[in-house]
Amino acid sequence: MSHRAVWFLRFVGEPIVKVMFAVYAARIDRDQPLSGLELGERPAPEARPGWSTVTVKAASLNHHDLWSLRGVGLAEDKLPMILGCDAAGVDEDGNEVVLHSVIGQSGHGVGPKEPRSILTERYQGTFAEQVAVPTWNILPKPKELSFEEAACLPTAWLTAYRMLFTNAGVRPGDSVLVQGAGGGVATAAIVLGKAAGLRVFATSRDEAKRKRAVELGAVEALESGARLPQRVDAVIETVGAATWSHSVKSLQPGGTLVISGATSGDRPSHAELTRIFFLELKVVGSTMGTKDELEDLLAFCAATGVRPVIDEVLPMDRAREGFERLASGEQFGKVVLTNP
Numbered sequence: 001m002s003h004r005a006v007w008f009l010r011f012v013g014e015p016i017v018k019v020m021f022a023v024y025a026a027r028i029d030r031d032q033p034l035s036g037l038e039l040g041e042r043p044a045p046e047a048r049p050g051w052s053t054v055t056v057k058a059a060s061l062n063h064h065d066l067w068s069l070r071g072v073g074l075a076e077d078k079l080p081m082i083l084g085c086d087a088a089g090v091d092e093d094g095n096e097v098v099l100h101s102v103i104g105q106s107g108h109g110v111g112p113k114e115p116r117s118i119l120t121e122r123y124q125g126t127f128a129e130q131v132a133v134p135t136w137n138i139l140p141k142p143k144e145l146s147f148e149e150a151a152c153l154p155t156a157w158l159t160a161y162r163m164l165f166t167n168a169g170v171r172p173g174d175s176v177l178v179q180g181a182g183g184g185v186a187t188a189a190i191v192l193g194k195a196a197g198l199r200v201f202a203t204s205r206d207e208a209k210r211k212r213a214v215e216l217g218a219v220e221a222l223e224s225g226a227r228l229p230q231r232v233d234a235v236i237e238t239v240g241a242a243t244w245s246h247s248v249k250s251l252q253p254g255g256t257l258v259i260s261g262a263t264s265g266d267r268p269s270h271a272e273l274t275r276i277f278f279l280e281l282k283v284v285g286s287t288m289g290t291k292d293e294l295e296d297l298l299a300f301c302a303a304t305g306v307r308p309v310i311d312e313v314l315p316m317d318r319a320r321e322g323f324e325r326l327a328s329g330e331q332f333g334k335v336v337l338t339n340p
Contacts, residue, residue: 018044022128023319024082033069045132050109052135058151059087059126061335084126088150096141100291109134142302152308152334156184161297162289163258168234172197175232180239181213182332189236244268256282309333
């Protein structure tokens, strides 16, 4: 019997138990997060009011999954937890769908008093054969997008979309600096910015990633910390401490720095407070995006031909390789896991 199939066990005197293959956090290890990663059988979703079960065709990795293995946003009492925020698949009626991974944003399926959370903070995730989410969180997948492409959008690409067009408020012709080319959000910001008529600059420590950033639409890609040819209207910041000072110094007066992550740490040695208040700069925090924004992003990609940048596609049972690649920082774009 294949470990890839959803199957049933019957124990004497006990009810049927439905199980499935999944990739999950079994333990929390802040120093060696991948030591807590396990692949194996987990209980399949059970029916519950207001929720739907989706058969996962593709799911993409995010740094959120690595942080979960370190215990950031994931409590020990929630273990074992199936990882994965993003997915595209088929719902119970046979429709091709994409999942919005912010649970509790509207109260649908959980009640109005439950605070919002990202999938896998409270509820089992998408790195499995099936996942259950509130029915409200399900959107139609545009026919123009493959399952692999659609699975890249709900976290990193939605985050970049909200950072650019909602929180930075940039318009065609404006200039933007994207720090850390190669990461999922940064790559999305370059592609979306180019498609929206922005003048995009990018940085990376890696020469190959700088070259790729230019191929994707950046007008120039520079080494991390290098002086830009001009000050920009907005900065898309996901790196954190290592690039914070450079981000602030790269803004023109009145510019906006939008931050959605801090992969290099959240305590920069120079906060640049004097520059921030003297030049009347805006610092805006940004987390994920709304269901409406995801719907707009899906439509934007379908209409314009913009597609997520995919670094590698792996079958679900090779998920550890994908996690190792993400942890190494060698990827450019998204790592996607698929079910047959």
